[in-house]
Amino acid sequence: MHSTTSESPAPEPPSGTGPPDPPSSAARPGPAPGGAYSPLPATVQQALKIAVVGGFGAGKTTLVRSVSEIRPLSTEETMTRAGDGIDDTDGVEAKHSTTVAFDFGRITLDATSVLYVFGAPGQERFWFLWDRLFSGALGAVVLVDTRRLRDSWYAIDRLEAQGTPFVVAHNDFGDTDHTLEQVRAALDLDPAVPLVRCDARVRASAKQVLIALVRHVRSLVTGGSR
Ligand SMILES: Nc1nc2c(ncn2[C@@H]2O[C@H](COP(=O)(O)OP(=O)(O)O)[C@@H](O)[C@H]2O)c(=O)[nH]1
């Protein structure tokens, strides 16, 4: 797997044409229902990487699918009886597939920048992938399912230890009787870490999570809250 950090080579913009116009929403590649091919604009000069992490069944694959304008690469596999006793499905009994390596999607931010979104498997046996995944990442989204809050503790601890900027997104499984303040307290979250609510199935909502992360990273870079 090649690295997609901000240092990654990106296609050269056409020379002598001046700054490119941002693509109109009509011209911008949209979601690719059914996997229609959505080419990377030739003007792209910068590729940024975001990781989406969190516990098993928290909605990582769903979020990457919602936001991606290309048919996301997913290494989703149907769970079999072989996973019995290995994958902890308590609370997510309706889940029949699991990500065995990662999800990968793409969003065009503007004429010159694209965002690559990686969803990382939450199961403990895949944790060895994480350090590589975070290498060069702009930041991370921790997706949280309040029915299984403790599944996100590891991700949060690890991101804090790595110094990777992150936001936490409470994925809405219909359990909105928990306020964001209660979720923040239960996670013992640093007040400087943004916490938002989302529905990972809804593109606009999933996008807002990524926007919250980009804003947070920007505020850190410009001497903001952390
Ligand atoms: N109600 C609800 N269900 C969701 C949401 N996000 C994901 N799901 C469902 O939860 C299950 C687990 O999601 P998935 O994306 O596979 O979780 P992952 O293990 O983190 O990749 C799937 O059946 C999704 O359809 C959400 O925001 N609301």
Ligand SMILES: [Mg+2]
């Ligand atoms: Mg998954």
